[in-house]
Amino acid sequence: MKRKKSGLWLFAVVLSLVLAVGSAWAQETIKVGVVGPRTGSAAATGKAFEEGIKLGTDYVNAKGGVLGKKLEIVFEDTAGAPDKAASGFERLVTRDKVVMVLGESVSSSALAEIEVADRFKVPFIVVEAWADPITAKGYKYVFRAGPCNSGVVSETIAKWVVAEKFKRAFIVAETSDWGLGIAELSKSALTKAGVQFEAMTTERESKDHYTELNKIKAFDPDVVLAYIYGSGLHYFVAQAGEVKLTPKAIILDGAGPPSLWPDFWKNVGDYGNLECFVSSMHEKVELTKLATEYREAYQKAFGTPPTDYKSRSIFDSILIAADAINRAGSTDADKLVDALEKTSLLVTRGTVKFGTEKGGTEYHQWMPPMLVIQWQNKEQVVLYPPEAATGKLMR
Amino acid sequence: MFALAGMNGLVIGAIYALAALGVSLVVGIMNVINFAHGELYILAGYFSYLFANAFGMNFALAMTLAVALVFLFGLLIEYTLIRPTYGNDMYSLILTFILSIVLQNAYLLIFGPYPNKPPNWVGGSTLILGSFYYGNQRLAALIAGSAVITLVFLVIKKTWFGRIIRATSQDREMAELNGVNTKRLNMLSFGLGCALAAAAGVILAPIFPVTPTAGVPVALTAFVVVVLGGMGSLWGCVIGGLIIGLVENFGAAYISTAYKQVFSFIILILVLLSRPSGLFGRREA
């Protein structure tokens, strides 16, 4: 007994030592971490991130890298689950010794990660996690170069609902930090705008929406604001067609990417026609020259034009990170925060400037412009904002 | 809402019954619970998707082929994993539990996390009782599910093979004495159990596209149905399946959508409390 037991501990200790030596190799590159779901129900975002990471590192390294070294990205899977996100983030910091972390598309995961970033004092640029508290908590090391719920609702969704003169709206939200948060903001915005509405929550993984859809149909809305991420949205749209909620009511996918995923049309069939979604990218609406360059580079690298706009969002964040590291002239966390606060950089979605006033969502936040797009016979037509519109709402 | 819940309950109940029949068959003959039942259901969904979408096969052919392949896979599982565990039902439970996690992760690796949807057999929807629209694909699933269940009953009740199955599940030793090769019968019935899971899978996959972990709730519900209906009882499966389907959907309509599955688990525990061997079942040996 004794012999076996001490042998076991010896084994454990030796194995740990081997692991320690393995990870402590000399650094030839400057490492930046990316967190995002590569597995689980939102894994499509991980794919989009991978594409953006490839284009982003190529772009930065072609322009000389960071601090004279090559930029290396370590992409850690979060599986879309907060616990895995937090431990993955920690692994990036403690095992891979990254100087900064970017990414995340799941708000609940991001809210767990910012605690780790705060604890380990590592700058973290959130890219596509929208919940307000991520920046509203006022953490020094946390930035967001992407949409926030309040921005998306007040700047885009609520204004669009008013502009289209919808009278009755139904809000369906998944029970996540993003879904519940954006639903609350939508409710107050619609109340303010005098639009009648009702609301319900649903589970992200839920597959059978018949009961819910018939309840919604009984309310007879003009528009359904669907805050469901992932393939749950596909089921929702397909079944809304079957119960004939649509096309009388218009569905707005309040997240965007699920309406652009490769399987969208396979899963929803013809019922996908006339569905609307939020996006920051459209092939005919390029806000900057870099956006056009990005489209061309993407086409060259992957053979198709980009669809999921989150690939471009992570690309932007890599540019922001590289710029900050170079301006800070160091990988020291506090110097990086200083540099990030002074950022004024043109990326694909416009010029990035982070808010510096504490006490609200605006702190360390840069909100890119968003579009409302409608599928019209499998063509994307921009409906909102009016200055970018390429067509009118079809019903 | 009432009619809609009833309709949904029927469709889902029929599929539950079908999935549970496979579990019940295996339990009745081999006293083995196949924890990976749901993953075989999913596998059939993937196969039918693959054959129909990637190879452009006719959907009926794709489905048949999918069920046949899962049947063969079931034989393989029995031969490699289950056979050495006879007489130790907990051991086979542990093995198939591990197998189910292995399969889920293998699917993730091979097919990715996206839901995969085989093509619909029919499109559109029908107005039912003048009160609500119901997807035609769901109606078709109800018909197909009922047809397969009827077929299973005919085979078990009317054929020579069915008689052997019934004899063996009633008294294994007696059947052996009468010259039944129980080893081969075990293998065959395990394969058939898997094929029934597969049948449920190909019928439901166009409505609820398959993802790597989508089999878990299906298997859990099938276990609940089997316990409710009694281990090894075929009628129990059908009635249990319909009860669970209806309870879930009425519960969703009138109490809470989110707690849909909880209703069936509560029923399960209540039944087991009052009758530790299920409603229709024989006492476990």
Added chain:
Amino acid sequence: MTDRRFFVILFVAVGLLSLLPLGLGVYHLHVMIVSLFYVMMASSWNLLAGYTGQVSFAHAAFAGIGAYTSGILAAKFGLNPWIGVFIGTILAALIGLGMGILCLRMGGIYLSLTTLGFSEILRIVITNEYEITRGTMGLQVPGLVADYSKPAYFYIMLGGAMLTLIVLYKLIYSDIGLNFRAVQNDERAAASLGVDVVRMRVLAFTVSSALAGMAGGLYGHYLLLITPEIPSLDQQFLVLSMTVIGGMGSFLGPIIGAISLEIFSEYIRAYGEYHVLVFGLVALVVARFAPNGLMGLAEHRLRGRRKASRTVSAAAG
């Protein structure tokens, strides 16, 4: 094995382990902390499955009960996490007692399915009552120590593991323990020998649930974030595999299984997203070809040697 020998070995091992924070970095210390959590989980599940033959699928659920009880009390009512962990352990014990009584009349498979149903109900309730539990969004909870420090948590988990092993040892290697094995081997025979089968089974369920509750509570306050992942079937899978691979029904098996598999899975994680798959395949092969796990294999080899030299077997007790 005598009591004295057990305690000597335990304290020497713990003494050696407590030197680890001196040499290990933050990351490897984290791996060791998680390993110790799994030592607690696998060992206490082993009491249930390995010693009384009750293959429960609710063990992770009981860890969840401990974690959520303590977490909610701390996060919503500001209770001291240590008191929270204590209450969580008691609650897990009480629910475990209830489950044990509920499952008494059920045969093996029915018990497994009932515990599975219980575990699913718990998961659904936690997910849906997000106003209290924050569901899949994860509940942020305060830590057990004021200033976050890995070595501190390492010692806390080491203490927890030690306590768990002592409790289990006292139960298994006492007269009660002999009864446990009798229950597992043949209930009816055990009953006829005057073993109170009912009491044994319920006792095992209660103790094992309490230990899982404590492990879950400590772990939750280490992660600072409690999610439905703690009471999930995946977690149950890990605990089951570790026990099976290490050796079900042996005292050392789950300890070896937990530590080696946690280190192993952390190691293969570096090579991509296949760690669960690899883990599962290893578990499948071991369960199929070495049903008594690594301990079974070791014993097998030892028994070969035992014939040669009687002294070895005495030392290995």
